[in-house]
Amino acid sequence: LTDARALELRADFPILSQQVHGKPLAYLDFGATAQRPQAVLDAELEFLTRHNSAVHRGAHELAALATGDFEEAREVVAEFVGADFDEIAWQAGATDALNTVANGIAAASRGRGGAASAPLRLGAGDEILITEAEHHANLVPWQELALATGATLRYVPVNDRGTWTIDDLRPLVTDRTRVIAFAHVSNVTGLIAPVAEIVELAASVGAITVLDACQSVPHRPVNFHELGVDFAAFSGHKMAGPNGIGVLYGRRERLEQLPPARTGGSMIEIVTMAETTFMAPPTRFEAGTQPVSQAVALAAACRYLSAIGMDAIRDHEEALGARMVAELNAIEGITVIGNDASVPRSGLAAFIVDGVHAHDVSQYLDAASIAVRAGHHCAQPLHRRLGVTASTRASSYLTTTNAEIDALLEAVSGIRSYFGADR
Numbered sequence: 001l002t003d004a005r006a007l008e009l010r011a012d013f014p015i016l017s018q019q020v021h022g023k024p025l026a027y028l029d030f031g032a033t034a035q036r037p038q039a040v041l042d043a044e045l046e047f048l049t050r051h052n053s054a055v056h057r058g059a060h061e062l063a064a065l066a067t068g069d070f071e072e073a074r075e076v077v078a079e080f081v082g083a084d085f086d087e088i089a090w091q092a093g094a095t096d097a098l099n100t101v102a103n104g105i106a107a108a109s110r111g112r113g114g115a116a117s118a119p120l121r122l123g124a125g126d127e128i129l130i131t132e133a134e135h136h137a138n139l140v141p142w143q144e145l146a147l148a149t150g151a152t153l154r155y156v157p158v159n160d161r162g163t164w165t166i167d168d169l170r171p172l173v174t175d176r177t178r179v180i181a182f183a184h185v186s187n188v189t190g191l192i193a194p195v196a197e198i199v200e201l202a203a204s205v206g207a208i209t210v211l212d213a214c215q216s217v218p219h220r221p222v223n224f225h226e227l228g229v230d231f232a233a234f235s236g237h238k239m240a241g242p243n244g245i246g247v248l249y250g251r252r253e254r255l256e257q258l259p260p261a262r263t264g265g266s267m268i269e270i271v272t273m274a275e276t277t278f279m280a281p282p283t284r285f286e287a288g289t290q291p292v293s294q295a296v297a298l299a300a301a302c303r304y305l306s307a308i309g310m311d312a313i314r315d316h317e318e319a320l321g322a323r324m325v326a327e328l329n330a331i332e333g334i335t336v337i338g339n340d341a342s343v344p345r346s347g348l349a350a351f352i353v354d355g356v357h358a359h360d361v362s363q364y365l366d367a368a369s370i371a372v373r374a375g376h377h378c379a380q381p382l383h384r385r386l387g388v389t390a391s392t393r394a395s396s397y398l399t400t401t402n403a404e405i406d407a408l409l410e411a412v413s414g415i416r417s418y419f420g421a422d423r
């Protein structure tokens with residue numbers, strides 16, 4: 001995308017045309033939550049205005065229309081990520097989806113799901129492998145699973161730059177490895193994981209792969225069938241779609257093995273006072289009244305992004321990301337986390353300002369109408385390993401222009417002297 005095109009797209013997002021502190025807003029916090037274009041807002045409002053209803057059960061006209069919209073949304077989202085429609089289960093978000101997998105494996109390990117779930121069963125001595133750079137959403141559920149099953153949680157350590165390679169991961173894969181869970185794109189370092197190599201290693205020991213695709217699906221073309229992962233998770237709100245909805249992808253045979261972690265209405269076949277049989281996937285992972293308007297709006301987001309082109313969005317962000325890394329790092333006293341030419345990176349940059357806390361950095365930038373994120377970005381172990389408690393993260397998307405990066409760089413170059421940290 002050219003800057004002119006990014007500016008044109010920016011006009012699709014009503015929230016971005018606001019002034020903040022009397023100046024045009026440079027929103028560089030897309031990694032936390034993306035904004036929504038008018039087309040997505042309209043799709044949700046249109047649904048709520050004309051078709052809103054609970055899906056699947058009702059025999060009335062609105063229920064039929066809503067069910068049609070809901071299942072069509074599933075097809076659109078499935079196509080967007082290279083999956084079949086029945087491999088897509090709606091969840092509340094990526095966190096929820098990852099919990100569904102971990103808790104489902106815990107249930108399988110207790111014998112739930114019978115013989116069908118046996119391939120997912122974990123016990124003492126089995127190993128779950130993650131990385132030290134994971135978001136807490138892809139770490140804590142695995143800690144809980146290890147506690148519940150007696151399995152051991154192991155992790156790929158990061159180096160001093162916060163990155164890792166397949167050579168760091170390979171020696172940790174053993175014949176006891178049952179699960180390898182990792183972020184496709186790190187929300188702190190931007191590192192793009194070597195998915196194909198990991199899938200191959202996992203296959204060589206019969207482990208399943210779980211991909212945290214939160215920071216990849218919104219920003220680059222992703223095809224789960226081509227990647228060959230067993231499970232994947234992402235959130236609507238990070239991809240120009242709504243909050244309160246996310247997706248669990250599971251390869252059909254894996255979804256069939258996974259017992260439901262949440263039970264209740266809408267996911268059952270036959271209920272007696274003694275016992276219950278569950279529906280087939282993906283419905284058995286969708287207990288309770290579903291987020292229908294959100295599903296419709298998420299499909300609208302997929303259509304919007306596809307029309308622009310995920311290749312173009314990726315190229316645009318990677319160029320901005322490379323610029324941020326190089327130019328931020330060149331400023332005295334600024335260190336970009338994950339600055340490592342030997343690994344591929346996405347379009348975000350988290351950085352440390354010597355002598356200034358990330359919260360002060362982000363307030364200083366806010367005064368210049370630049371919105372960034374400050375904190376540990378739900379990755380405390382990574383920050384601890386790097387000897388800091390927090391960093392500041394700027395993250396781009398399709399509307400981000402070089403002018404916004406210029407503004408960021410200019411503001412960042414003044415921070416240390418403002419706070420007296422250069423003396």
Ligand code: PMP
Binds near residue numbers: 094096137183235246
């Ligand atoms: N994983 C990664 C890499 C993320 O960036 C996020 C969101 N910060 C999550 C998981 C969790 O997503 P959500 O909060 O939408 O459930």
